[in-house]
Amino acid sequence: MLIKADSFKQALKDIANKIEVEKEYLSELDRAIGDGDHGVTMSIGWKAVVEKLNTDLKEEEDCGEICKVVAKTFLNAVGSSVGPLYATAFLRGSKVLQGKTELNDEDLYKFWISAGKGIQERGKAEVGDKTMWDTISPAVQALEQSYEQGEDFLTGFRKAVASGEEGMKSTKDMISKKGRSSRLGERSLGNQDPGATSAYFILSAFLQYLENTQLKHNV
Template identity: 55%
Template sequence: MYYAADFRNFLNIVTETMEREKDYLCELDRKLGDGDHGVTMSIGWQAIKKELAKQEELDCSKLAILAGKTFLEAVGSSVGPLYATGFLRGAKVIKGKEVLNDADLTAFWLAFMGGVKERGQAEVGDKTMIDTLEPARIALEHAFSESGNFEEAFRVAVVAAEAGMISTIDLLSKRGRSSRLGDRSLGNQDPGATSAYLILTNFLVSLPESVLE
């Protein structure tokens, strides 16, 4: 079983990770864009942490709504609407549930990742966060249908996400500012794909014993 306190813990862990990896994400972005992706993610997640501190315990759906709306308000770049859509789509499928089971957690992440892809309209191979999220979504859906165990399925999804993230090194940028670089975008890992992977792996490591049992 997964509770609101667990989701709150996950959000705070991501905030810590984005702060720790801020310079690394900016370094990746300097090779492909304007070099501020780490700062952008830090601002968005710090805003979520600050808003969480003001709120009494909410259910997971309301926490996801809070995260999405807060991130969007704090981050003006294109990544803002993408993650906001992900959180809001995820919130919709778990609405009204105080406690989440394995099927609920799977539904949340399938909706989250599908929402980001639909909003951004990028495809695998475009050298974006979708190269991380779409393989993870497909892997999660397939693995959960086979096992019915969220933790096992999400581990498979994170492995697929990592492979997708790494694959961006050898891709040409086809979206956004980095698409102007042409062949110069080769050999560099996409920062958006990297931060998306960090979010997924943070959720995995934050899973409570009540889910792992």
């Protein structure tokens, strides 16, 4: 699989669209265990990214530079804890894509693995804390395993998204240990974590873009 810069930017726009579609659902999840604004917060961040993609980054072909600007844009738009987390993810990802105008399977593997690990480094969460890391950690582990086994990226990313989905669903049975929801203690049981859910939507939207692209090439 080979993705050029324009396709990479379109994939990011598709992620933004998915977040917008699910905005109310994400806020609904957050109302059960937090302050109810997660969907709105994510929407603000990704709308700012799309605006930047359509203006300053419209002609940019360096995928590393695109990621750097996306990181800064998201951080500037979103002041809550999720802002620095996703900004760090894109900054880590930018390092492996610097100077690249098209991305092969190895580039895509390294981007997502680096981005995922960046979130853990910044947030210091552990699996079981009922956070986005419960989605991202199993996804990263699946990616690392697929990469080591030499699987093509699309196959590996499908497995990663499936693993991430299982992780997301597992947060229903967890007690929150991070953020505002940790104050609820056992009352947070039975509710799926909004951050884990939006992380899954990001992964699944990127996969959907890849599958649609693959389908077009096979027609």
